Amino acid sequence: MNSAVFAGVLVVALAMGGAGPLRAQQPLQLDVRGLDNGEELEIVGTYLYSPMRRRDFADYATGRILRRVSEIAGVCDLDEAAAKRLDQAAKADIDRMKRRIQSLELEYRGTPLDNSPKSRAGIAAIQQFKQELETDSPLSNSLVERMLPKILNKEQRIQLAAYEREKAMRRVEVACRVVISSVERSMPMVGDTRRRLLGCMLASDFPKQFASDQELPLAYRAFLEVSEAELAEIFDEAQVNVIKQYRARWAGLAAVVE
Amino acid sequence: MLGQHLRRSCFRLLVIFAFICSPLVVFAQDSAHVVEDGQMLQQTDPQFVWLWRHLNLQIATAKRVCELSESQQVELERLDAKWLQELLSANDASLGREVEGRVIVQRGADDEVVRVRARGRLAVQYIRDALAMVEAHFGRVLSGEQNTALSKETAARAAFRAETLAMAAVNNIQRRIYLDAERRENLQKEIVKWAATHDELYTLMYASYTQTIPNLPQSLFDTVLSNDEVLQLGALRRISLPAIPYESQMFQHETAIIFDERNLRAGDRTGAKL
Numbered sequence: 265m266n267s268a269v270f271a272g273v274l275v276v277a278l279a280m281g282g283a284g285p286l287r288a289q290q291p292l293q294l295d296v297r298g299l300d301n302g303e304e305l306e307i308v309g310t311y312l313y314s315p316m317r318r319r320d321f322a323d324y325a326t327g328r329i330l331r332r333v334s335e336i337a338g339v340c341d342l343d344e345a346a347a348k349r350l351d352q353a354a355k356a357d358i359d360r361m362k363r364r365i366q367s368l369e370l371e372y373r374g375t376p377l378d379n380s381p382k383s384r385a386g387i388a389a390i391q392q393f394k395q396e397l398e399t400d401s402p403l404s405n406s407l408v409e410r411m412l413p414k415i416l417n418k419e420q421r422i423q424l425a426a427y428e429r430e431k432a433m434r435r436v437e438v439a440c441r442v443v444i445s446s447v448e449r450s451m452p453m454v455g456d457t458r459r460r461l462l463g464c465m466l467a468s469d470f471p472k473q474f475a476s477d478q479e480l481p482l483a484y485r486a487f488l489e490v491s492e493a494e495l496a497e498i499f500d501e502a503q504v505n506v507i508k509q510y511r512a513r514w515a516g517l518a519a520v521v522e
Numbered sequence: 523m524l525g526q527h528l529r530r531s532c533f534r535l536l537v538i539f540a541f542i543c544s545p546l547v548v549f550a551q552d553s554a555h556v557v558e559d560g561q562m563l564q565q566t567d568p569q570f571v572w573l574w575r576h577l578n579l580q581i582a583t584a585k586r587v588c589e590l591s592e593s594q595q596v597e598l599e600r601l602d603a604k605w606l607q608e609l610l611s612a613n614d615a616s617l618g619r620e621v622e623g624r625v626i627v628q629r630g631a632d633d634e635v636v637r638v639r640a641r642g643r644l645a646v647q648y649i650r651d652a653l654a655m656v657e658a659h660f661g662r663v664l665s666g667e668q669n670t671a672l673s674k675e676t677a678a679r680a681a682f683r684a685e686t687l688a689m690a691a692v693n694n695i696q697r698r699i700y701l702d703a704e705r706r707e708n709l710q711k712e713i714v715k716w717a718a719t720h721d722e723l724y725t726l727m728y729a730s731y732t733q734t735i736p737n738l739p740q741s742l743f744d745t746v747l748s749n750d751e752v753l754q755l756g757a758l759r760r761i762s763l764p765a766i767p768y769e770s771q772m773f774q775h776e777t778a779i780i781f782d783e784r785n786l787r788a789g790d791r792t793g794a795k796l
Contacts, residue, residue: 327698327754334700435693441686445727449575452583454675458682 307383308373311390312365322365325397326358332408339427340420349415353407360407368393429472439483440465443514451506453499460498464490484518487511577601577656583675584660588668597663601656680718687727688713691738699751709746716742 313321333354337347372386402409416424443465444458453461468486488511495504581598584590590598661669688710692701701709716738720726743752 331698331700331754338700338702431693431696434689438686438690438693441682441689442727445683445686448679449579452579452586452675452679454583454586458679 306373307375307377307386307390308369310377311387311394312368312372322362325361325365328397329354329357329361329403329406329408332402332406335427336408336412336416336424339424340416342415342420346415349411350408353411353415356407357403361403364393432473433466433470435476435479436470436482436486437462437466439479440486442480443483443487447507447510450510451503453503457498457503461490464494464498481518484514488515488518573653573656576653580656580660580672580676584664584668584672587671587675588664590664590668594663594668598660601659681714683727684714684717685710687717690727695755698754699747701746705746709742712742712746713738 309318316324333350336342336350342350368386368390372382372390375383375386377383377387396403412424413421440462444453444461447453448458465483465486468489470482470486474482492504495507499507581601584598585595588594660672664672691713692706692710695701695709696706717726740752743755747755
């Protein structure tokens with residue numbers, strides 16, 4: 265289905281209160297609590313600020329840059345000069361972030377939420393910006409990121425890369441644990457078997473960087489990649505049989521990894 | 523971009539739905555042939571599926587860790603869905619709860635909220651009673667040593683989930699706040715301790731995983747985070763809010779209410795953790 269048509273159907277369905285399980289919930293895409301002017305179905309209030317107040321949003325957005333700076337400073341033990349250069353780059357990024365919010369607001373404020381080209385373009389631009397804010401990967405075109413090779417020495421760059429890898433692996437580990445717990449709802453694992461399975465899954469090859477919505481597909485893929493020999497070593501035949509059923513069921517979910 | 527966003531959202535919903543429903547389908551199919559219609563607890567009721575799954579898991583765990591004798595195995599296998607349903611019905615009749623339950627459900631039939639709340643209260647009661655019955659039966663059938671081995675396994679399963687919950691929460695917090703290894707570990711420990719007071723760890727863990735900040739008490743953060751960081755966390759919680767209904771929509775009404783009214787604490791009648 266065409267995206268615009270699908271969006272239109274979704275908007276109408278939500279505005280009418282929906283049916284089935286959606287009925288009990290607030291319409292998610294149409295949350296207008298962020299609006300200052302009381303207008304409903306206006307894309308800036310609906311998509312950009314929601315669910316925050318307008319004045320809080322800039323702090324939220326720039327907080328992401330400050331977190332990155334504290335992370336770099338905390339991991340790399342910067343000297344005074346390097347810390348100062350990093351702060352200057354962060355200030356420039358914060359200014360740019362504020363300008364970006366302002367330009368989105370200037371360009372699209374008052375645009376009604378409908379299927380017009382401007383509305384669609386505005387929603388797409390805002391969604392791209394919000395996605396960038398809400399994921400853990402470095403901001404695009406960030407001065408802090410571009411300055412890092414100049415600010416950090418080789419050892420510090422290695423430290424930062426190791427920290428980032430460790431953080432990514434913790435995200436994958438959680439997803440793998442969730443998959444194991446899901447299997448355990450049907451089949452109990454006893455002794456150290458669940459930790460051994462976790463070890464096998466974590467030994468899979470994971471990409472160096474991945475988006476947050478790829479964690480679970482990657483965990484499914486790791487679950488599928490545990491060899492039959494490894495499974496036979498950890499579990500008895502009946503358990504392996506249950507695991508095979510789950511693997512068949514989840515094969516499609518693992519295939520989504522980009 | 524909009525299309526990509528929608529596709530991603532749809533995929534996320536599909537994953538969540540498949541994740542939550544797959545074990546339910548397995549056990550609903552298993553129990554379909556033994557559960558008869560017309561009882562208070564229906565085969566399609568989530569609380570029945572939950573109990574049935576718990577029963578099966580405990581029997582399967584006992585078989586693996588307790589070195590059961592032939593007679594013990596026979597005694598435990600007697601605990602099928604029908605046994606559970608009969609036991610619950612008898613218990614309800616003795617307490618007069620069946621009548622009360624039916625009246626509540628019928629009186630609230632025109633009002634979805636009242637009906638669902640009434641069913642939620644009954645569901646919590648059923649689960650408490652049934653868990654106590656199952657545990658009592660295990661207690662009678664198994665020796666002290668075997669019961670200890672079974673409890674140890676149940677506790678290990680709960681600990682794994684509590685750790686996962688804590689890791690998921692800390693990972694999400696780290697999207698906004700830098701935590702060094704020491705602070706991360708301290709926060710993780712605090713969350714694990716807090717999780718030990720909850721029963722439905724699977725649900726809690728899964729909800730925590732989905733890129734949101736779970737509804738953890740503020741006191742957990744006060745000792746680990748600075749005031750500024752607590753403010754950032756508040757912002758992150760607000761931004762996480764729209765994601766939460768996606769997950770809660772995936773639970774059926776009764777199940778969601780069981781979790782909302784989750785008052786089963788460790789040290790309660792059962793202390794069981796799934």
